[in-house]
Amino acid sequence: MTGARAEVELSVDVPVDQFWEAVTDLSRIGDWSPECTYAGWLDGWSGPVVGARFEARNRFPNGLVTQVVCVVVAADRPYSFGWRVFGGAPETEEHFATWHYDLRPAARQDQTVVRQSFIHGPGDSGARAAVRADPENAAALLQGRLDQLRRNMTATIEAMARDIRSRRV
Known part of the structure; x- marks a missing residue:
């Protein structure tokens, strides 16, 4: 599972600087994401700086709600x-996921090419627990989770872009 990857790339009708503002506005993620219902800066941090920490809460289709600690790496x-995402204290645990947004200007000045990626591991995660509980279906479980992540990433990026465009009108 470690190294399993999901990635999407979309072009949105939003300038890169405006999309950056949305991506880094943790207070709004719950408005856009089908899975992440909350995120907020921790320890006095108030913006995206390498080393800054934030917490996030996720709700899954089966009703499970999780809370994680994230550390900015880019x-x-x-x-x-x-x-990077940690199930507990970053000082004592291995991260179980790395998320990344790469933004670049598109051919038109008012567009951005957004690439969002997820890389699993190396730490323990819910996906790992699901595979341990049902090893015969490990490949299908992993593929299902990666497909779900791609759908959620696409939905989140599209919702951000719609929201930014609606505020410009």
């Missing part, structure tokens, strides 16, 4: 924002 305004 913050290159307005092109790159990434973080």
Whole structure:
């Protein structure tokens, strides 16, 4: 499972600097994401800086709700924002996922090419627990989760872009 990857790339009708603002506005993620219902900065941090921490809460279709701690590993305004996800204290646990947004201007000035990626591992995760509970279906479980992540990433990016465009009108 470690290294399993999901990625989407979409072109949106939003300038790169405006999309960066949305991607890094943790207070709004619950408005856009089908899975992440909340995110907020921790420990006095208030914006995307390498080393900054935030918490996030996710709700899954089966009703499971999780809370994680994330540490920013990339913050290159307005092109790159990434973080690692921990089930507990980052000082004592291995991260179980890395998320990243790469933004680049598209052919038109008012467009952005958005690439969002997810890489699993190496730490323990819900996906790993599901595979341990049903090893005969490990491949199908992993593929199902990666497909779900791609759908959720696409839905989130599209919702962000719609929201930004609606505020410009």
